Amino acid sequence: MRKNFDFSEGQVVSNQPVSITIPPARTYQEKTDNRSAFGNALVDIAEANKGDRLPVAVFDCDLAGSVKTDGFCSKFNSGFFQTGIQEHHTAAMAGAASTQGVLVFWADFGVFGVCEAYNQARLNDINHAELKLVCTHCGLDVGEDGKTHQCIDYIGLFRNLPHFKLICPADPNQTDRAVKLAAGNPGNFLLVMGRSKLGIIKDESGNPLFGGDYAFEFGRFDMLRKSDKAEITLFAVGQMAEQALTAWEILKKDGVEVNICSVSCPLVVDEFTLATVTGNRFWVTLEDHLECSGFGCTLGTYMAGKGYRPGLCRFGVRGYSASGERDDLYRREKLDAQSVARRIKELL
Amino acid sequence: MSESFISEHLNQDEIKELSRLSLKCRGDILRMTTLAKSGHPGGSMSSIDIYLTLWRYASVAPDRVSDPARDRIVVSHGHTSPAAYSALGNLGWFDIDRAVAGFRLAGSPFEGHVERVVPGIEWGTGNLGQGISTGCGMAVAGRVTGDSFRVFVITGDGEQQKGQNAEAARFAAKYGLTNLTVIVDYNRLQISGSIHDVMPQDLHAEYRAFGFETIEIDGHSFSEIYHALRLAGKSSRPVMILAKTVMGKGVSFMENKHKYHGSPLSAEELTKAIA
Structure with missing residues (x-):
């Protein structure tokens, strides 16, 4: 008898609306x-x-x-x-x-x-x-x-x-x-x-990449540096973009070109951006987060579903860390720009 | 200000009508839990008279579910969903037969613990100890938007053991949330037995220490429930109403037995109970 009831309609939850005026964006030039x-x-x-x-x-x-x-x-x-x-x-x-x-x-x-x-x-x-x-x-x-x-x-x-x-x-x-x-x-x-x-994330000409007319779009990856010669794309989550860009400079001096992609929404995959770098040998994720449950997992799961070929390397935190300054902790976890550059070279 | 509990007292006709509804609701509580072969009839039957009085006389109505000025009724002990659905259904918020038939049935809105998809349910609860915080949030929002309404939170007594209630009570007192009324269904039983054995507590003393006014009533007396809810609306402090109730109230062989916290009746027992 219970099965004869149809409960398919009317299951809606609505909140009291709020009308908010969104102010213009600011642009920061300084750290x-x-x-x-x-x-x-x-x-x-x-x-x-x-x-x-x-x-x-x-x-x-x-x-x-x-x-x-x-x-x-x-x-x-x-x-x-x-x-x-x-x-x-x-x-x-x-x-x-x-x-x-x-x-x-x-x-x-x-x-x-x-x-x-x-x-x-x-x-x-x-x-x-x-x-x-x-x-x-x-x-x-x-x-x-x-x-x-x-x-x-x-x-x-x-x-x-x-x-x-x-x-x-x-x-x-x-x-x-x-x-x-x-x-x-x-x-x-x-x-x-x-x-x-x-530091403010800037393009190669020194202009703030996320300032001015840049409109934040939820779920979009931002390719900060791109080269046709790159065999690796480094996906930096959140504020790790700064370390990634410094690593890019180190690698460039050493003649290694990599793409740098900024990921601000690490539970979402921007498949259009990914589709532009599927020919890479490696995709590397860099995050100030546990390696075992971070963006590397989001990306890895997506790659497995699509059958994408690049190798996946995850650079993240591997356990409870120590008490100290951020830069020292990043070095201990090999997440600082120097370590990231070195680890990328080891891949090639 | 909220137009709730306007008359000074319930008249005899109103009490008679509530008593009739209460009997009907108790039957529905037992029917839906037996039909589903699961659920929480004991606490439902101790809370039902409070629910009926609230949803009947607070400033709420089925055609005002989105009215910013409506009163907010928050069920903190979400497992008393059979009582909440029975009260709302029998007061005309939806067809009660749908709740009886759909209780705990996959795909139905009438889940084992209350959810917002059911008209009249303001917040989904189940993890205990969340309701007073929820009520504080609604009261604070009313202060920000300038809407005048009352907020009623009905909680179990066992869940008062959770520390978050103390956090919420301190906040309500600090910010003078005088439109907040907490009603504790004080049936003195939880899954493992007496609340005094499981974890001793003195709710009057605790709430007074937080800065609440407290009132003690018979939670099965419609006139006492109504009077306390009306009085609480005039208080200069948040109010905690300790409603002394009986688990399984209305069925002799269920009363004051903690096994009925989470055990439905068999078909034979149901027949005996509603005879």
């Missing part, structure tokens, strides 16, 4: 950190939407100065909620609030926003929330805080949440555009960034 670019973009969004009522709420777990929501707090205090060191509650509360006609940002360190509150993120995903979760201090780039503070599984964990869109911006210009894209689009987003100041 700065992605988290500051996030903080500035957040203020830009609030400025563009202020009026009788600002439809923006920002939640903080006692880290506003580090995750750069302090600028929003000082200018738009009525939309700023200090929730204390209570990440589980904050994650659930922020997700619920995001379905009620409010643009909601929750910013925290990666280990808290991603690892600590994973269950709540899963529930937000099931409930079709529209949370903009911004996690700084991700990867080994957390300062000298050591293992407990290194969120090296943000791709691996959020791979399991089908309604979350993951963005790892390469530099402050792409961060600015990614934050504004997330603000203007429905659904859950996780934006991942490290702690350090980063």
Whole structure:
């Protein structure tokens, strides 16, 4: 008798809409950190939407100065909620609030926003929330805080949440555009960034690649350097683009040409860009993330399905790391530009 | 402000009607769990009178599911889905027979734990201890948008053991979420037995320490439930209503037995229960 009921219609979940004006993008020319670019973009969004009522709420777990929501707090205090060191509650509360006609940002360190509150993120995903979760201090780039503070599984964990869109911006210009894209689009987003100041990603003429009129498009790979002679494409996830470009320069001096591809959405494969480099001998992934569950897995799974021929080499973090400066940790993990250049030469 | 619980008291006709609905809902709870051969009838029968009073007298209606000014009713103990579906179906939000027939059936919206695809369900829960945080999020959003509504969160008593409730209660008190009312279905039983044996707790003292007002009522008395929910709307603090209830309420051989937390009746037992 139960089988005779038709339940195929009407299973729709809709959230209260929020209308947001997206401000113009900024262009950074000088080195700065992605988290500051996030903080500035957040203020830009609030400025563009202020009026009788600002439809923006920002939640903080006692880290506003580090995750750069302090600028929003000082200018738009009525939309700023200090929730204390209570990440589980904050994650659930922020997700619920995001379905009620409010643009909601929750910013925290990666280990808290991603690892600590994973269950709540899963529930937000099931409930079709529209949370903009911004996690700084991700990867080994957390300062000298050591293992407990290194969120090296943000791709691996959020791979399991089908309604979350993951963005790892390469530099402050792409961060600015990614934050504004997330603000203007429905659904859950996780934006991942490290702690350090980063150089601006530029083209070979020295112009900011992600500045000016560049429009961030979710899921698109950006080919930063391309050569017909290249036998290898190096896919750099997020802020590893800076290391990849330095490695490119080292290799060029040594007469080795490689393509450099920036990957800002490591759970998505840009098959049109990939199709331009299928003749390579090797595809190499470079990420400040566990090798065993990062973008290398995304790419490897895709390649296996397509039967693509290049060999796949994954350069990532192989275990819990040490407490120290980012550059020292990258060297220990062979993820710094010098090590990457050397490892690529060993492939050829 | 939210137009809920307007009259000072329920009149005798209203109590009579709620009692009639309560009997019908209890039958539906037992029918759907027996038909599905799984589900949680015990807590459903302890929460049903609270659900009926809430969905009947809060400022909600089937034609206002997207109204920004509607009250929000959050079910934190999502396993009491049979009670939530019974209350909503019998109050006209959907055809109750679809819920009875479709409960826990693959492809049906009437899942084992409540989901948002069911009209009237504001949040999908199942992992316990999430409801008060969810209610805080809705209350905060109302403050940002300027919409005036009340937020009701119904929770189990066992799930009060989870630390996240303390986080949420502190936040509600700090931000003066006076439109938030938490109702605890205090049937004093969880899967392993008495809540006092599993993990001792003093909910009155804990919530008062957080900064809540607390009220204790008989969770099967419609007049007490109604009065407490109305009173909570006038409080200058968030309110926790401790509703003393009976697991399996309404069927003599089910009452106060923790095995019925997650065990449906057999067909023979069902016949005996609804006779």
